Amino acid sequence: MRRILVLLPLLIFVGLAIFLWRGIGQDTTTIPSPLLGKPVPEFSLTSLYDENQVMSAKDFSGPALINVWATWCPTCKQEHAQLNRIARDEGVTIYGINYKDDRAKAKIWLEKYQDPYAKNVFDPQGRLGLNLGVYGAPETYLIDAEGVIRYKHIGEVTERVWQTLKAEMQRLETGS
Amino acid sequence: MKTVSRIFLIGWLVLISQAGFAAIDTYEFRDELTRERFQALSAELRCPKCQNQNIADSNSPIAKDLRDELYRMLDSGASDSAIVDFMVTRYGEFVLYRPRVSSQTYLLWYAPVGLLVIGIAVVIALTRRKKSADKSVEKTGLSAKEQQRLDALLKQNQDKDA
Incomplete structure (x- = not known):
């Protein structure tokens, strides 16, 4: 009994050390989304390409990726080539949400750097972004066939992130 | 000269005061x-x-x-x-800077109270033990075991001397 008591501080120290050690290197800038497992929130916004065409959540039919982007966002430009490649070579549907941007600028941008998006929602006030819990473009969501959000990535879609997304998509396909 | 420097000072103060207003919107x-x-x-x-x-x-x-x-x-x-x-x-x-009480945050909310209770329990246990130990070492400040050992050592020494 006494021996255990003597060892107690050491045990507490080891426990704390393991707990804190796990926190080191963890990415604290990514916060878990409460929208996972929930459908894409309803919205009524115009298409980026045609201001007379009204779009709603029904326009997003999964499985697909939803990419939140803007011309003012440097990381969006960085990941754009990767999105082009995914849409072209991997046959993945990507929907765009043009977040707090300028319509004319966005159109020029897509002409200049190619357009990987099947559809593009124009969200100048960021209302849809707010309902999606967007806090920093770019963000990429994975939706399943029912339009339910299954995965969220904040930041650039790198090759490694794409592999994760791809595995997640395959898992959804075989699972359902 | 004095007024000129005063004007500069006021101008400078007006300039730097902008920083403080940066996050204030007009609602x-x-x-x-x-x-x-x-x-x-x-x-x-x-x-x-x-x-x-x-x-x-x-x-x-x-x-x-x-x-x-x-x-x-x-x-x-x-x-x-x-x-x-x-x-x-x-x-x-x-x-939320002040997290809500839920099964996920029980530890966060109640661990400090729990630790305090454990701490008080330990302090009480230690003082109790000290008190009961004090009673057994009333006169010489030695416990019964130590007294026995002392006696044995003294006896050994006496035997050597003799």
Whole structure:
């Protein structure tokens, strides 16, 4: 009994050390989304390409990726080539949400750097972004066939992130 | 000369004072209570992008959006809990500087009390043990075992001397 008591501080120290050690290197800038497992929130916004065409959540039919982007966002430009490649070579549907941007600028941008998006929602006030819990473009969501959000990535879609997304998509396909 | 330097000083003060106003937006509140609720809520909601600032302090675009949303909701007569729910369903429990009591946060809320109780228990146990130990070493300050050992050593020495 006494021996255990003597060892107690050491045990507490080891426990704390393991707990804190796990926190080191963890990415604290990514916060878990409460929208996972929930459908894409309803919205009524115009298409980026045609201001007379009204779009709603029904326009997003999964499985697909939803990419939140803007011309003012440097990381969006960085990941754009990767999105082009995914849409072209991997046959993945990507929907765009043009977040707090300028319509004319966005159109020029897509002409200049190619357009990987099947559809593009124009969200100048960021209302849809707010309902999606967007806090920093770019963000990429994975939706399943029912339009339910299954995965969220904040930041650039790198090759490694794409592999994760791809595995997640395959898992959804075989699972359902 | 003196007035010139004074003018420079005033100009300088006006320039640097801009920094302090950076995060202040001009909202028109309908009454003093709404203003107070706005200030309380914006101080308690955490900016998701800048993490160590609340949305009142932060200059990031998302904090501005959340302040606008907060203002809009207050203006439309939403209750405090409705506003907090709105933020949590979009940005998660993370946005609350004062987390709600739930099964996930029991440890956070009750661990300090638990640790305090354990600490008090340990202190009481230690003082009790000390007291009972004190009783057995009343006269010489030695325990019964130590007394026996002392006697044995003294006896050994006496035997050597003899």
